[in-house]
Amino acid sequence: MSSAAPRPLAGIRVADLTMMWAGPYAAKLMADYGADVIKIEGPRAWDNIRTLFPPDDLTDQWFNSGAYFHEYSRNKRGLSLDLSQPRGRELFGRLVAKCDVLIQNYRADVMDKLGLSEAWLRELRPDLVIVGMAGFGKTGPEASSLGYGPIIEQMSGLVSLSGYGDGIPFKTGISYGDPIAGIAAAGAAVTGLIRRERTGQGVTVDLGQREVATTLMGEAFALWSMNQRLQDHVGNRHEWMAPHNAYPCLGEDHWVAIAVGSDAQWRGLVEAMGRPGWALDEAYADQASRWEHRDALDERVSAWTSARSKQEVFAACRATGVPCGPVWKCTELVADEHLNARGFYEPISDPDHASWMVHGWVWRWTDSGPCILAPAPNFGQHTREILTGLLDVDPAELRALAQAEIIADAPIDPPAVTIV
Template sequence: HSGLFGNMNVNKLGLSLTLGTAEGRDVLLDLIKWCDVLTESFSPRAMRAWGMDYDSLKQIKPELIMLSTCLLGQEGPLSRVAGFGTMGAAIGGYIALAGNPGGSPIGPYSAYTDYLSPRFALPTILAALDHRDRTGEGLYIDQAQAESSLHFMSTALLDYHVNGRVPQLVGNADPDMAPHGCYAASGDDDWVAIAARDDGDWANLCSAMGMAELINDDRFADLAARRTNEDELNGIVATWTSEHGAVEIEYMLQAFGVPAHAVANSSAAADDPQMRHRGHFIAMEHPEHGTTTFEAAKGQMTETPPSYRSVAPSIGRDNDLVLRDILGYDDERIAELAIADALT
């Protein structure tokens, strides 16, 4: 029933097994014999306890590719620490970087590393498939989500390793751009994001605000000066934005070549004209929730456009289809599984 689950699992089949039963594990073993890739995200002890760790499974299927992804990996002194993306963001340093000066760290939106780690898992699986196709050998991928996410902390990590500096909370400020922030517009809780990438953007922003005299003001003459006087600079920009609507500012500044966009809440994002043009949101009929909106595929391929056949599976929806059509089970075998409580 989760909206997040529904959004991420359109077109997928679902088989619901009770892996605490021997019969349920037998079904999973049959699926493993059928599949190319097995992915799992249990805590490190779970698959081993069921006798389904990679060393055991490769005896059954030597060409199997298996990915285990968890918070901190399968081995090491902290490998048994359980958690999800919010903990990964804390371990990876993301939460310590997000927040306003003098305030508390607030971290990025949602369970951040849950969204980062699949970007590394997928190409690794593709490389493993290529290896298998060339050699006939399977392999095991041990992914620690917190570790994968460190790639996107590279600037902060390098600054520490090379210069010994630990980044501090800076709000919306950027070391290479000023002004750079989110400013209140005239509407009720309306905001606009503005970024001046260089002196040219700053000059264009001044012109758009009707304050051309600031272009040659020594306080804001270059990036270093603007960063030194950033509080005063932000005050000037904020005073101007408070007199205009967020969308008005967006169009005005973009016409001057200055990066700017009204801050969209969920309602505005769902009704964004560019997203509508690209067909990003699709409506499908859900048997339990009625007409429901989901995100479409994230890329548009000209020769093989995506199709949307079914909403995400509810628990047990596709049990019969998977057991009969994929695994070839007959009525008697399926009934035995039901009697053994192997299906949910």
């Protein structure tokens, strides 16, 4: 990898033991910002996210083709190493001694079962920053439970806030708990490095993914904690603002969100709609009245939006100072003029397929240049480079390691997998 401008985490080496989304997202952020992230997978215990969303023209390299994996493991190096075998664990220990950060999202008891306890890691590298991001943290009655993103989202309380008043909650369209935990874990790793720089001591981070998601309950939790009131299900509406909803537009499944929170914004919406006579009715004269008559108001606004494209509604509202946003789909996001003008998307590819677009920098600085310097590693792509270059393993031992299936260039005896 090379870049014109030094990246803030250049010189930091990370041992990445994570799988699926939350952990790889955290390590991906560190890799994007300059860390040498080494993604470690066992020949028989590998990251199943490799199989998600492969290209239509799937090849025998299916384990290197998942779009999900390529987006969240770019800029990393790949090492295959069987940590269940003594020699694999010994080599891993030598690698840890040369790392600044170790990040893992196993269940709380897994590291100890693998023989990779905190005490053992500290013997190898006393000032190591260890980031554990189990679903429910390292302690407590649920510590040994599995914590996948959809479960975290439900148990965080966030899903209890969604719905349309019929009692049925709605989860988000993604496993929301995963990326939120990933962002927090990357931040925790960096703050651990800052603490190490100041004190010379390592630190162990105990991050519970459920707790991270629960902190996003916001005013709903404050409402209960202070006043013992539960927030109602209001769908796309608001507890005192109106009109406040997602409104249909021309075309199939096209919508625009409008949120009027003041009399000035209401006057702006009236202007955008062409000052229709009904909008001058006393029923809509102030915010309280508009909220009281929100059903009729939503019907009126919907009649206006449904005769126009969401782009037209957005332009009209923006011109008069009304908070408004089109509900974009993926096809529209990729073509978005603003995001493309900012260089948000960058091409990525693997050796067997054409390139496609993924997000680049999550945040940037003025001379950052392109974010993606290397695609996600093929399975075990950098194993020999890392073992010989960092750990002084000679060619004869490499052959012995491969024969013992401690290292491999492809998954060994892969289980049946679901390829989405």
